[in-house]
Amino acid sequence: EDDLKKVRVAVTILRRARDCRSVTTPLWRVPYEGQLRYKMSLARGQIKKLARQLTKLYKPIDSDNHKSPMGGGRLCPLDNVGPSPWIYGYRNKCEFAAGIDVQTSKPMIGFTVGTVKNRVQDGVSNVGTADNGGCVRVASAKGCPHIANPAIDVADAITRMLIDMESWGLNGGVVYDKVKTKGCMRMVIVRCSMLTGEVMVLLQVFPTDLTEEHQKMIEKGLIKACRECDEKWSREFSQQSKKGNDEKTNGYPPSPKFKAVTGLVQLHASLMELPDKTTRTKIVFGPGYLYEELLGVKFRISPTAFFQVNVGAAESLFSSVRKWLFEANNPPKSKKSEKSEEKNEGEGGQRLPVVLDVCCGTGAIGLLMAKYASKVFGLELVAA
Structure with missing residues (x-):
């Protein structure tokens, strides 16, 4: 907790500075492990804030009875913030x-x-x-x-x-x-x-x-x-x-x-x-336009298109999401069947019936999840 307080104070000071690094990346002086802890504290705070807001809107929801078994937040399990494989020179x-x-x-x-x-x-x-x-x-x-x-x-x-x-x-x-x-x-x-x-x-x-x-x-x-x-x-x-x-x-x-x-x-x-x-x-x-690759899928990127700025971190994130999708439709089996599951991952009956990509933008996430679903629907309100 003391370390997190120091990080918060440092962020406040750096944001007021006129150094380019401090303006664009306020945490640049903080070791990467400290950055992850700080971001984890922010995530916990957002989950708790969401719980309070939902409790006011929907009385049946009791945030105290929805604590994460992992101790990471409320209303839903909260994994630790995953480290990015690229932390320098990554911005595309x-x-x-x-x-x-x-x-x-x-x-x-x-x-x-x-x-x-x-x-x-x-x-x-x-x-x-x-x-x-x-x-x-x-x-x-x-x-x-x-x-x-x-x-x-x-x-x-x-x-x-x-x-x-x-x-x-x-x-x-x-x-x-x-x-x-x-x-x-x-x-x-x-x-x-x-x-x-x-x-x-x-x-x-x-x-x-x-x-x-x-x-x-x-x-x-x-x-x-x-x-x-x-x-x-x-x-x-x-x-x-x-x-x-x-x-x-x-x-x-x-x-x-x-x-x-x-x-x-x-x-x-x-x-x-x-x-x-x-x-x-x-x-x-x-x-x-140019082409960008993400988890083996090639995307054509226009000048104003939104796309993940750190492809390395995005691949880690979306790999986790794909793993969750697969596990949701394929409960754990005996150790003997693990190898066969890996070989048949995303095939035939193991696919999810439908995946909804809400606020999909250009549909990058939906395309990356297509291997794990029979159908993928992208929903977007903002016109291209």
Whole structure:
């Protein structure tokens, strides 16, 4: 309990910090075992909260009589939080903001750590708030333990592109200003599969003050940045192949040969950050999507699609769910039949009659469970 209190205090302090790692991953200073204990305490708290809410709504439910036999919570059994096989460099999707570098006061692609107008109050810099009052201040993703190197490479390449764009004479500047609703670059989305090595890059720009010539220059800049990254990744893969796999990989995802397979430019004029009906997305090169793998199933991922950001952790989670589904329809038998069960797992009469994937999104979970069911139904309210 004392350790958990220390972790909670540390999380509160780190969330108030302006360090990029502390903003994006507040637990990065805490050993992984401590992170798991902290998350377990949060899970227990949520189960108890749910029990109280249900007790108020449905009086027949008595939370005191529904304690987990495992001691992990109420209303239902609660397993321990399972560790992820990937805890470093695992994130396959990063949404970077275009803003002002907190260190150099120059345009940069990174993670948001505040707004420019706060810089004077913090005593960090005297950047003129009259010119950049609506721009965000950003910090480099380098050093963030959960960010994959390919995403950092793309952010650096687009940052160099921003520096070049300063000579284009853009009305409102190269970085989008939320207050003045002027500027150009808003966001950079990078998707990279740790298993297939495919990388997708999307630039979101504010098109109001852009000419057709400027848009073409942005597209050419995107292609150039991706080619620079491809060359870097090719060199690194060759060097890694020569060294072999002797380096320590515990906690890290695989390191395939990464390649930018598609690039897109999104023209987004709305004041809201999320795309709407007026948003236009142009495929600059490639098919406009990439492939990701999860438990042997291949998924086609679009720029805005939701997908698990840590495939290693997702595989562990969904493997447990598939195991529960199989065990639910196949009660334990004698030890003699265990081997035959493993061979026939998911076949014929051993399948569940129906599996409902509620709030299914693109249906990833349902597809992964299809082997264990005769029928799978996905239910989703939000239109694709």
